[in-house]
Amino acid sequence: MSFEPKILGIACNWCTYTGADLAGTTRLKYPQNLRVVRVMCSSRINPSFIFRAFQLGADGVLVGGCHPGDCHYNTGNLYARRRLATTKKILEFAGFEPGRLRVEWISASEGNKFAEVVAEFTAQIRNLGPQAKLKIQE
């Protein structure tokens, strides 16, 4: 059976999630590998969510937030940017592929960008193959 990546999308309620909605209402096609979880702000994302997602079998994690400066809560995504950058560096030094975590700023009006990013990221994960390093083996 060919490899179908499982991708966790964590999207901010105000921008990326609405952007995903827009992608849907405008009937844009994007791969079905993404499972979206809505959070109120990208700074709600505890890095442990990401580690845990990888442990529970996600092949990639896509985090979406508002563009810096556009955060619904003014500064949330600026904290998230620092935090997630650190997460990436930690994964990298542990020897994990940092490419499996991607952070994108997608606004509510960027349905197109959402579809593009998902397509691109899915292709990228498909290239990387199944994630076996952090996944808990049964």
Added chain:
Amino acid sequence: MTEFKKIEENLKTEATRLLKEGLVTVVLAYGKGFDENHPMPYAAKTIADVENIVFNEYCNYNMARYLVRYPQGTKIAIAVKAADSRAVIQLIQEEKVKRENLVILGIPVQGMKNPKTGEIIDSKTTCGMYNPVLYDLLLGEEVHGAKSASPYDVLAEYEKMDKEARWEFWKKEFDKCIRCYACRKACPMCYCDPCFIDQSKPKWADKAPQSPGNMMYHLTRFHHLAGRCIDCGECSRACPVDIPLYLFHKKVAKECEEMFNQAAGMSIEDKPVLVDFRVEDSDKILE
């Protein structure tokens, strides 16, 4: 009289004075252990306690660990070495202690020994500083010159490792972990109550000392200490199975310093990097 003996005498004199004048209610320093080579963290609360204070080359514990155990507002005198003073600064930044409640007794030292091995601690495994950054009183001669090149030099070897090799290396190291949490107990910055690993709702990670749980525990701990770790190296010295935790902490500290231009625990004016932001932070750091 050796340098260490002199510091011990100074420590005793100052502790007596501070306690007698009622400036502090407790003096955090080092006390006698079961033998010379194994001193213990010690809290002197009365003038009679002061004579138990010792200081020798094995007194490498980071006493900043014990600051958070006293209620806010307790007047505390604390004996700090170079990295310990940075830990104190970091705790002040995080508003765990107030500067005005502390009397910081700085101790400049060189050539501390690890009580476990009896060897001199390699400055590569610590922050490589000899003089405390912040102190009210300096109890010994300032150490001049002789700072090791950079605390991050030791990383070069691991950074150029192949990714797979690095994964294998860390997996092997973390698989040794017996989850005694000595690293957490020794760390001056690990004061969460309860620690994420002790929570059961949500259950962040498995508690059995096996690969997945160990990985989760250590990676998350590195993340929690990002931009806060002051590189004292106590975690690796406390570790009964000798996991080189300092390497990972150093790497995270290095990345944080590069990305945010601020080292942990250098000034009480700073804010910890991960609870701060700049609008002009670049998106490049996410690549």
